[in-house]
Amino acid sequence: MKKFKRLIKRLFILLLILAAFLYLNNSSRLTKSRNEPPFLLAHRGMAQTFPMEEIENDTCTAEIIYEPEHPYLENTIPSMEAAFQAGADMVELDIKPTKDGQFAVFHDWTLDCRTEARGMVQDYTMAELKKLDIGYGYTADHGKTYPFRGKGIGLMPSLDEVLSQLPDKSFLIHIKSADSAEGTQLADFLSKLPKKRLEQLTVYGDDKPISALKEQLPGIRVMSMAALKSCLLPYIGIGWTGMIPSACKDTQLHVPEKYANLLWGFPNKFLNRMDSVNTRVILVAGDGGWSEGFDTKQDLQRLPQNYHGGIWTNRIDVIAPILK
Numbered sequence: 001m002k003k004f005k006r007l008i009k010r011l012f013i014l015l016l017i018l019a020a021f022l023y024l025n026n027s028s029r030l031t032k033s034r035n036e037p038p039f040l041l042a043h044r045g046m047a048q049t050f051p052m053e054e055i056e057n058d059t060c061t062a063e064i065i066y067e068p069e070h071p072y073l074e075n076t077i078p079s080m081e082a083a084f085q086a087g088a089d090m091v092e093l094d095i096k097p098t099k100d101g102q103f104a105v106f107h108d109w110t111l112d113c114r115t116e117a118r119g120m121v122q123d124y125t126m127a128e129l130k131k132l133d134i135g136y137g138y139t140a141d142h143g144k145t146y147p148f149r150g151k152g153i154g155l156m157p158s159l160d161e162v163l164s165q166l167p168d169k170s171f172l173i174h175i176k177s178a179d180s181a182e183g184t185q186l187a188d189f190l191s192k193l194p195k196k197r198l199e200q201l202t203v204y205g206d207d208k209p210i211s212a213l214k215e216q217l218p219g220i221r222v223m224s225m226a227a228l229k230s231c232l233l234p235y236i237g238i239g240w241t242g243m244i245p246s247a248c249k250d251t252q253l254h255v256p257e258k259y260a261n262l263l264w265g266f267p268n269k270f271l272n273r274m275d276s277v278n279t280r281v282i283l284v285a286g287d288g289g290w291s292e293g294f295d296t297k298q299d300l301q302r303l304p305q306n307y308h309g310g311i312w313t314n315r316i317d318v319i320a321p322i323l324k
Helices: 002-026 078-086 125-131 159-165 180-190 209-216 225-240 257-262 269-277 316-323
Strands: 039-043 090-097 102-107 170-175 201-205 221-223 252-256 280-285 310-313
Touching: 002 225, 039 078, 039 280, 039 316, 078 090, 078 159, 078 316, 090 159, 090 180, 102 159, 159 170, 170 180, 170 225, 180 201, 180 209, 180 221, 201 252, 209 221, 209 225, 221 225, 221 252, 221 310, 225 252, 252 257, 257 280, 269 280, 310 316
Parallel strands: 039 090, 039 310, 090 170, 170 201, 201 221, 252 280, 280 310
Antiparallel strands: 090 102
């Protein structure tokens, strides 16, 4: 009986020591302070927004926009310039391959929703895409008026144009398909850029194209579901020790708000650990399913107190003045 009591006592002391270690090793209160402003990632630049409820893969979001509060259209150079001027540290853009081997900066699979044309982006040359009106389909009142019709002609840029006209800015490039060939094509394009320019770029998308791109350009930051899982799942398992899985190094992590508190040391201890391995952390609103962002003052109230990591937003014009 006495041996059993001694065993229980030792086990209790061991658990206390373990609990103390877990707290001391993972408390954000006991780590280097983070005083810099949050890193703001503007989704599609300065864009027209829409309600996220009941969005499906084939929803034409141009047909359900809110009443416009600014004159900019997503994925255009003017919208990117406006986003950076508003306070964005990085702008996200979408790319689609064209008929003549370039990359058009455009979100949708087809042209039907936003333009007057029909068919896939890949059915047109970049010169032909330049003739389209990308503001043609936008309406906030179920088709009674089209406030951007006629104002988007010539505004669809190529990726080369964006990187050339904004040479010192950081971008998150989104490969929209699951085709590994697009990853290879983008790697060929990016490989011609100087190393300093590549350091300003991150690429994300489906596992296959990202894997193909990373194989050719191992030094570039990437983000995919496979990359996210290969880092965060092992981290949840061993992060309490302070160890950082090798898959977490030199990359970018888009962490859904819903799961952030599962990460040891979140926010500041976790952010500092990722900083130490050259990895950027972007907090995405909700469960990360539909590019939800922190878009209102009320959304920001859900952030951890004194949060200084990356933030995904669809309303850089609203969020940047509050945080910066």
